[in-house]
Amino acid sequence: MDFREALLRMTxxxxxxxxxxxxxxxxxxxxxxxxxxxxxxxxxxASWTHMDAPLEVELGAMGTLADTISATFPPLAPVAARIPRxxxxxxxxxxxxxxxxxxPVYTGxxxxxxxxxARANTLLAEQSEEGLHHQMFSELVRLYYGVRLADAVIQxxxxxxxxxxxxxxxxxxxxxxxMISLAERLHARVALxxxxxxxxxxxxxxxxxxxxxxSLIASRETINPSSPLFVYRAIPPLEKFMExxxxxxxxxxxxxxxxxxARAGLQKEKSAYRPDIFLxxxxxxxxxxxTALDPEWAVGAGVRxxxxxxxxxxxxxxxxxxxxxxxxxxxxxxxxDLETLVESRYQxxxxxxxxxxxxxxxxxxxxxxxxxxxxxxxxxxxxxxDVVDAELALSGVQIARLQTxxxxxxxxxxxxxxxxxxxxxxxYRIRGEKETLVP
Numbered sequence: 173m174d175f176r177e178a179l180l181r182m183t184x185x186x187x188x189x190x191x192x193x194x195x196x197x198x199x200x201x202x203x204x205x206x207x208x209x210x211x212x213x214x215x216x217x218a219s220w221t222h223m224d225a226p227l228e229v230e231l232g233a234m235g236t237l238a239d240t241i242s243a244t245f246p247p248l249a250p251v252a253a254r255i256p257r258x259x260x261x262x263x264x265x266x267x268x269x270x271x272x273x274x275x276p277v278y279t280g281x282x283x284x285x286x287x288x289x290a291r292a293n294t295l296l297a298e299q300s301e302e303g304l305h306h307q308m309f310s311e312l313v314r315l316y317y318g319v320r321l322a323d324a325v326i327q328x329x330x331x332x333x334x335x336x337x338x339x340x341x342x343x344x345x346x347x348x349x350x351m352i353s354l355a356e357r358l359h360a361r362v363a364l365x366x367x368x369x370x371x372x373x374x375x376x377x378x379x380x381x382x383x384x385x386x387s388l389i390a391s392r393e394t395i396n397p398s399s400p401l402f403v404y405r406a407i408p409p410l411e412k413f414m415e416x417x418x419x420x421x422x423x424x425x426x427x428x429x430x431x432x433x434a435r436a437g438l439q440k441e442k443s444a445y446r447p448d449i450f451l452x453x454x455x456x457x458x459x460x461x462x463t464a465l466d467p468e469w470a471v472g473a474g475v476r477x478x479x480x481x482x483x484x485x486x487x488x489x490x491x492x493x494x495x496x497x498x499x500x501x502x503x504x505x506x507x508x509d510l511e512t513l514v515e516s517r518y519q520x521x522x523x524x525x526x527x528x529x530x531x532x533x534x535x536x537x538x539x540x541x542x543x544x545x546x547x548x549x550x551x552x553x554x555x556x557x558d559v560v561d562a563e564l565a566l567s568g569v570q571i572a573r574l575q576t577x578x579x580x581x582x583x584x585x586x587x588x589x590x591x592x593x594x595x596x597x598x599x600y601r602i603r604g605e606k607e608t609l610v611p
Contacts, residue, residue: 173395173396173397173398174397174398174399175316175397175399175598175601176399176598178312178316178385178389178395178397179309179312181389181390181391182308182312182388182389182390183305185389185390185391186308186388186389186390187390188304188308189301189304189305189308192297192300192301192304192305193301195297195300195301196294196297196298196301198297199290199293199294199296199297200294202290202293202294203287203290203291203293203294205290206286206287206289206290207287207290209276209283209286209287210283210287211275212273212274212275212451213273213274213275214271214272214273215271215272215273215274216269216270216271216272216457217268217269217270217272218267218268218269218270218457218458219267219268219269220265220266220267221265221266221267221268222264222265223262223264223265224264225264226260226261226262226263226264227260227261227262227463228260228261261463261464261465262461262463263461266461267458267460267461268456268458268461269456269457269458270454270455270456270457271454271455271456271457272452272453272454272455273451273452273453273454274450274451274452275450275451275452276448276449276450277449277450277451278446278447278448278449279443279446279448279449280442280443280444280445280446280447280448281439281440281442281443281446282440282443282448284439285436285437285439285440285443286436286440288432288435288436288439289432289433289436289437289440291432292429292430292432292433292436293429293433295425295429295432296426296429296430296433299422299425299426299429300422300426302422302592303422303423303426305594306422306588306589306592306594307589308388309585309589309594309597310582310585310586310589310594311388312388312389313581313582313585313597314582314585315381315384315385315388316385316397316399317397317401317578317581317582318381318384318385318578319378319381319382319385319395319397320397320399320400320401320578321381321401321574321575321577321578322374322377322378322381322382323378323396323397324401324574324607325374325377325378325571325574326371326374326375326378328374328567328570328571328574329367329370329371329373329374329567330371331567332367332370332371332563332564332567333364333367333368333370333371335367335563336360336363336364336366336367336560336563337364339360339363339364339546339549339556339559339560339563340357340360340361340363340364342549342550343356343357343359343360343556344357346549346550346552351552352552352555352556356555356556357556359555359556359557359560360556360559360560363556363560363563382394382395385397399601400606400607400608401574401577401578401581401606401607402577402580402581402600402601402604402605402606402607403524403525403528403577403580403604403605404584404600404601404603404604404605405525405605407521407522407525410514410515410518413514413518413587413590413591414511414514414515416591416592416593417510417511417514417590417591417592418507418510419592420591420592420593421510421590421591421592422592423506423510424503424506424507424510425592427499427502427503427506428503430499430502431496431499431500431503434492434495434496434498434499435496437492437495437496438489438492438493438495438496440492441485441488441489441491441492442489444478444481444485444488444489445485446477447475447476447477448475448476448477449473449474449475450473450474450475450476451471451472451473451474452471452472452473452474453469453470453471453472454469454470454471455468455469456468456469510590513590514587514590514591517583517586517587517590518587520579520583521580521583521584521587524576524577524579524580524583525580527572527576528573528576528577528580531569531572531573531576532573534569535566535569535570535573538562538565538566538569539566541562541565541566542559542562542563542565542566544562545558545559545561545562546559546562574607577607584597584600585597
């Protein structure tokens with residue numbers, strides 16, 4: 173699996189990144205909901221009611237008139253009995269259904285503040301996901317090239333083991349011919365066993381590194397990285413990375429959105445000093461049970477303003493201003509911290525380049541020293557200890573060079589992470605000089 177494929181697998185399958193993408197979708201839905209505050213709300217309601225008795229208005233004067241007619245003119249008593257003594261207003265059982273509309277036309281800035289806050293939260297979620305992606309990218313570089321480093325160390329340890337096996341064979345031949353002592357041959361045996369132990373340790377370290385890499389990219393299969401460690405020497409100057417960090421660093425961009433949130437919060441609290449103006453309307457959908465006092469429809473406008481709230485408004489406005497100031501202070505400090513971080517990571521990168529140059533010369537010297545010591549031992553002019561020391565010195569330089577290559581790759585990834593430009597890593601990787609110890 174090459175590095176690009178591993179990156180695609182991690183991006184698609186890692187659950188932390190998936191959760192971050194879900195958070196973006198959530199905030200986008202919240203933003204759509206905030207836009208709905210600009211529009212009217214239309215509601216339908218219906219209810220059925222049963223009262224203990226019908227609602228009526230007693231007509232006292234009509235009842236007195238009927239009694240007077242009945243007493244004064246008995247023949248008219250049947251007519252007087254038909255005179256109503258009460259007026260029905262509402263039946264004992266009735267059904268009501270209404271369509272209502274409410275539309276805020278001016279809220280002093282509350283709705284626009286809510287929409288600004290919703291938009292800032294969406295951008296904050298997107299930048300948080302981008303920042304997490306940068307962090308996971310650096311982690312992928314650490315684990316992917318960590319496995320590659322472990323495989324290269326295995327190869328070095330295997331070469332040392334083979335060298336020790338050959339050295340032991342030569343020592344046994346020289347002991348049989350009487351050119352070296354038993355102690356010399358035993359020393360070669362001990363060196364071989366130590367080389368085998370280091371080889372086994374390297375195998376276990378590689379297995380541990382593979383397990384961590386498999387977990388990161390959510391893979392159940394064994395992963396064998398095919399992209400080698402590399403070094404790229406034409407690194408741009410520090411100021412280039414500083415400029416990119418100031419423009420693209422996700423932490424600074426998130427602080428920008430926190431500033432927008434603080435401004436929206438201040439706008440919301442200031443709106444409490446302004447009135448709310450709204451339109452409303454209602455329409456009865458069921459008119460059969462309406463009383464004489466109930467209209468079939470009505471429209472109007474209203475205003476609402478809080479005259480006194482116990483001095484809560486000034487306190488909330490002051491708190492919102494303090495939040496805005498705090499975010500600005502954090503942003504100023506974050507810029508200084510970021511510049512320090514970029515410079516420190518850049519210096520680590522340059523240090524790795526310098527060490528690689530020094531180790532290249534050391535490896536050439538170590539190889540020649542091993543060759544000379546091996547020939548001298550075979551001729552009887554050097555001890556087994558000299559050969560073992562030379563072999564270990566060469567392997568130590570090789571491993572140090574591999575570790576420095578790994579440090580360079582990881583430092584480059586972390587520098588690009590701080591600069592917010594991890595996609596550039598691939599161009600460095602493709603154009604860089606590759607290690608060739610692992611096939």
